[in-house]
Amino acid sequence: MVFLLEHFDLAAFVAATLAEDLGEAGDITSAAVIPAAARFTGVMDARDPIVVAGLPIAEAFFRALDPDVRIDRLVEDGTAVAAGTDLMRIEGAARAMLTAERSALNTVQHLSGIATMTRGYVDRILGTGATLLDTRKTIPGLRVIEKYATRMGGAQNHRMGLWDAAMIKDNHVAVAGDIGEAVRRAREAGIARIIVEVDRVDQIEPALAAGATHLLLDNMDPPTLRDAVAFIGGRVPTEASGGVRLDTIRAIAETGVTYVSVGRLTQSAPAADIGLDFAPA
Incomplete structure (x- = not known):
């Protein structure tokens, strides 16, 4: 074969x-x-x-x-x-x-x-409804096969690279001026998938209003995640990310997020x- x-x-x-x-x-x-x-x-x-x-x-x-x-x-x-x-x-x-x-x-x-x-x-998040994602934190040159390995373990792949979705993070926002402007520029460039990283609940509405299609809720504790998910109300998929460990992932997944991404799958x-x-x- x-x-x-x-x-x-x-x-x-x-x-x-x-x-x-x-x-x-x-x-x-x-x-x-x-x-x-x-x-x-x-x-x-x-x-x-x-x-x-x-x-x-x-x-x-x-x-x-x-x-x-x-x-x-x-x-x-x-x-x-x-x-x-x-x-x-x-x-x-x-x-x-x-x-x-x-x-x-x-x-x-x-x-x-x-x-x-x-x-x-x-296995740790079975029954929560959340899906595990990998990240781009891979060994250079081995990304495709490392992400294949995460699929064999039961995860879904996040972005394969910089080319298949926009991910607007804090440094992009800092250069662009604000979240709304960064998202608008991505939309004007014709990008269909626009993932936006937010680390505060007050950043959510500007990102959604500008056209974000996926929100990455960065380094939020479970109570804040739960509030953020409730505020978003299913308008776009949500992703919890940042410092997720085996002993914390279930509480994170139980907040109602769509996805939980874990860099250590390929990094550690x-x-x-x-x-x-x-x-x-």
Whole structure:
């Protein structure tokens, strides 16, 4: 099955990642220690309970170095698995698999870590009616796959970049002069989605009057959020953002906001503990 993500070139990502690892000399350890004809089988497994993400990308690393490798993916991305679960079996040229191992594991560990943290936040707000969003706080160059991982964890993607919606924040307002003027300029530019950050209830009406289509309620405590949501009265979607943690997100979600966005999903998720153990075929 071909793995396709919009705005993500899998072949280029794999090639660049392997080139970074191989340098000019290549995998000198495998070349020296492993006979050219040797074959190995290996099993990738979860050492902790995780939500899996990135297995198709890991597969691409192995196939890039051994097109004839046999790979059996045992679970699908987005699956929650217990510690000890086998995720993938591979059989192919030993040198190729050992060379690709670190790049493949790094990717799956990183993306599964994001998916696992995301699922924890999603589970915490079940039943509130609020939807979890990610943010643009991603590692440069990895945004598309990190946001893919949040989807595997159950979140929805916020803006993919600066191009797919306007987000007017405090610095934009400071330069434009006021919230209403900033929003008017965005509307005059023909922008359909205009997200406006407000940190006080008195900023809400000017933003809505000027044409905001989504309000980001920044760093408000739950009582203030509840008042803001009541004042907005469903005129536009609302988003709580700023300093949201696992221990605070449910109280935030229960205020009636449409969305809660969490930067730490991509900014702070620890890598999942996933291993790859080889045995002679």
